[in-house]
Amino acid sequence: MTATHGVTRRAPAGADPVAAVAGTAGRSRGRRDGWRDGWRGWWSLGLVVVAWTVATSAGAVAPQVLPGPAAVARAGAELVTAGTLLPALAVSVGRLAVGALLGTGLGLALGLLAGLTRTGHDVVDRPVQAVRAVPFTALTPLLVVWCGLGETPKVLLVVIATVVPVYVATVQGVQGVDPRLRELAVAQHLGRGATLRRVVLPGALPSVLAGVRLALGTGWVAVIVAEQVATDRGVGALLADARTWARTDVVLLCVALYAVLGLLTDALIRATEQHALRWRTPPAHPCLPKEPA
Amino acid sequence: MGDALLEVRDMHLALPAPGGPRSVLAGADLAVPRGAFTCVVGPSGCGKSTLLGVVAGLRRPDRGAVLLDGRDVTGTTGHAAWMAQDDLLLEWRTVLDNVALGLQVQGVRRREARARVRDLLDEFGLAGHVDARPSELSGGLRQRAALARTVAQGRELLLLDEPFGALDALTRLHLQRWLAATWAAHRWTVVMVTHDVREAVTLADEVVRLSGQPAQIAARYRVDEPHPRHPAGLGPATRRVEQDVLTGLGVLGAPDDAPVPVP
Numbered sequence: 076m077t078a079t080h081g082v083t084r085r086a087p088a089g090a091d092p093v094a095a096v097a098g099t100a101g102r103s104r105g106r107r108d109g110w111r112d113g114w115r116g117w118w119s120l121g122l123v124v125v126a127w128t129v130a131t132s133a134g135a136v137a138p139q140v141l142p143g144p145a146a147v148a149r150a151g152a153e154l155v156t157a158g159t160l161l162p163a164l165a166v167s168v169g170r171l172a173v174g175a176l177l178g179t180g181l182g183l184a185l186g187l188l189a190g191l192t193r194t195g196h197d198v199v200d201r202p203v204q205a206v207r208a209v210p211f212t213a214l215t216p217l218l219v220v221w222c223g224l225g226e227t228p229k230v231l232l233v234v235i236a237t238v239v240p241v242y243v244a245t246v247q248g249v250q251g252v253d254p255r256l257r258e259l260a261v262a263q264h265l266g267r268g269a270t271l272r273r274v275v276l277p278g279a280l281p282s283v284l285a286g287v288r289l290a291l292g293t294g295w296v297a298v299i300v301a302e303q304v305a306t307d308r309g310v311g312a313l314l315a316d317a318r319t320w321a322r323t324d325v326v327l328l329c330v331a332l333y334a335v336l337g338l339l340t341d342a343l344i345r346a347t348e349q350h351a352l353r354w355r356t357p358p359a360h361p362c363l364p365k366e367p368a
Numbered sequence: 369m370g371d372a373l374l375e376v377r378d379m380h381l382a383l384p385a386p387g388g389p390r391s392v393l394a395g396a397d398l399a400v401p402r403g404a405f406t407c408v409v410g411p412s413g414c415g416k417s418t419l420l421g422v423v424a425g426l427r428r429p430d431r432g433a434v435l436l437d438g439r440d441v442t443g444t445t446g447h448a449a450w451m452a453q454d455d456l457l458l459e460w461r462t463v464l465d466n467v468a469l470g471l472q473v474q475g476v477r478r479r480e481a482r483a484r485v486r487d488l489l490d491e492f493g494l495a496g497h498v499d500a501r502p503s504e505l506s507g508g509l510r511q512r513a514a515l516a517r518t519v520a521q522g523r524e525l526l527l528l529d530e531p532f533g534a535l536d537a538l539t540r541l542h543l544q545r546w547l548a549a550t551w552a553a554h555r556w557t558v559v560m561v562t563h564d565v566r567e568a569v570t571l572a573d574e575v576v577r578l579s580g581q582p583a584q585i586a587a588r589y590r591v592d593e594p595h596p597r598h599p600a601g602l603g604p605a606t607r608r609v610e611q612d613v614l615t616g617l618g619v620l621g622a623p624d625d626a627p628v629p630v631p
């Protein structure tokens with residue numbers, strides 16, 4: 076190969092004028108933009124809080140109906156000192172984490188089975204679609220009858236809620252991988268395992284992650300529903316107690332906690348997406364063209 | 369024919385079509401000497417890519433054989449490096465990791481694979497783009513990366529399916545020159561499909577013209593002019609071959625008063 080360098084080194088140097096110009100700059104800028112975009116839109120939520128503060132402190136709304144942010148924060152501090160808030164949070168987060176982990180794993184496995192093999196699709200797809208057709212909230216009584224009032228029915232509900240979106244996204248992702256890449260895999264001598272690991276899975280990842288994000292959203296809904304039905308511990312139990320004692324501030328606190336937990340989970344997945352899919356050019360924000368003059 | 373590296377014998381293949389299986393290859397024969405550059409031309413959709421895919425072992429023919437050095441390799445891969453019509457780069461891998469893909473799964477240690485690929489990328493003018501993603505590359509660079517990935521497999525026989533087909537005319541001329549020089553240095557045996565007759569006669573030792581569907585070998589043309597050739601400065605004999613190929617394809621030679629046939 077050493078003898079060839081005289082010829083080949085020279086040829087490419089002048090060969091492609093584009094080569095010299097097209098650099099890889101702009102990547103760090105892109106990351107900074109991404110960070111800023113991450114905070115975009117938060118001001119509108121801040122505005123809601125401001126409006127809430129103004130409305131309640133001006134006395135326009137009775138504090139028994141809608142306590143102000145300060146009162147809610149006080150209620151939070153009170154529960155923290157009483158030692159009830161953090162354990163409750165941990166219980167709820169734990170339910171989501173365990174359920175979503177199991178549900179995502181199951182959805183991924185079933186999705187791969189259905190997406191990769193015809194037989195797998197025949198066996199798996201109909202039953203999952205049937206589960207999908209039933210709102211998972213309708214399964215709560217059944218789960219309670221089957222599993223009692225412990226942790227099992229709650230986690231199971233989260234599993235059911237998360238498995239479907241992950242399954243659908245995985246099937247879609249796997250089937251969306253460019254079929255011509257299969258030929259590439261054959262030509263490059265990749266076996267089944269290597270093709271799955273290096274071509275199919277990375278190709279399906281964007282879709283799978285979108286599915287996981289969706290699943291975590293419904294997963295939280297499942298946690299909330301489950302905690303409404305059989306309340307012993309967790310944020311749902313706090314909520315039930317507050318309802319009993321007509322503590323609107325604590326009720327609001329619990330609702331806000333659910334919101335924050337949902338937003339945090341979403342941010343976590345977004346960050347994962349941004350890291351794992353950094354090879355993708357971010358989609359442009361949809362916008363309408365200017366009106367022609 | 370005795371010293372042919374690659375021999376294709378009596379290749380037949382039917383592919384599924386709306387009205388039932390349709391014959392795409394109907395008795396194609398090829399003999400490619402070691403170190404020779406062969407170009408395959410033919411009407412669009414006649415079966416050029418299919419033929420190349422069968423030679424690469426991506427699909428098994430209904431009848432016929434592919435021989436490498438006299439060894440029957442029909443329906444198997446590993447004897448040749450194939451490059452698709454589209455570059456088929458994996459968008460989530462860097463240029464380096466795309467090119468190293470084959471080596472990695474062959475069990476070459478990561479460090480060594482990367483070192484080898486780095487040398488190759490240097491030679492292919494991609495040294496400055498080692499860690500770039502494919503989406504950051506121009507069309508010409510993507511094509512070079514795909515070519516580097518093909519070459520990285522370390523096979524003597526390269527099967528290239530319209531490697532420059534999607535490029536603009538200027539980039540294509542650059543890459544043709546570059547490929548000719550690289551080929552001259554390495555002396556790979558190349559079978560290249562192209563729809564550009566000028567490209568074919570500039571690069572090839574032999575041009576093979578396929579008939580329309582189902583594809584058979586319609587004609588072979590030797591190009592004896594020594595390499596390197598330049599598309600703008602081809603000798604009279606080579607120009608004549610170009611005319612012959614174009615005539616064979618039905619593009620040239622219609623009498624002035626006859627209606628030009630619609631392909």
Ligand SMILES: Nc1ncnc2c1ncn2[C@@H]1O[C@H](COP(=O)(O)OP(=O)(O)O)[C@@H](O)[C@H]1O
Nearest residue numbers: 383384385392411412413414415416417418419
């Ligand atoms: N996977 C396939 N299944 C069915 N028909 C195919 C397939 N691939 C190609 N064909 C058909 O075979 C014919 C030859 O295709 P191809 O080899 O790609 O032509 P070319 O490369 O010469 O333009 C075309 O008519 C095409 O529609």
Ligand SMILES: [Mg+2]
Nearest residue numbers: 416417418453
């Ligand atoms: Mg083709």
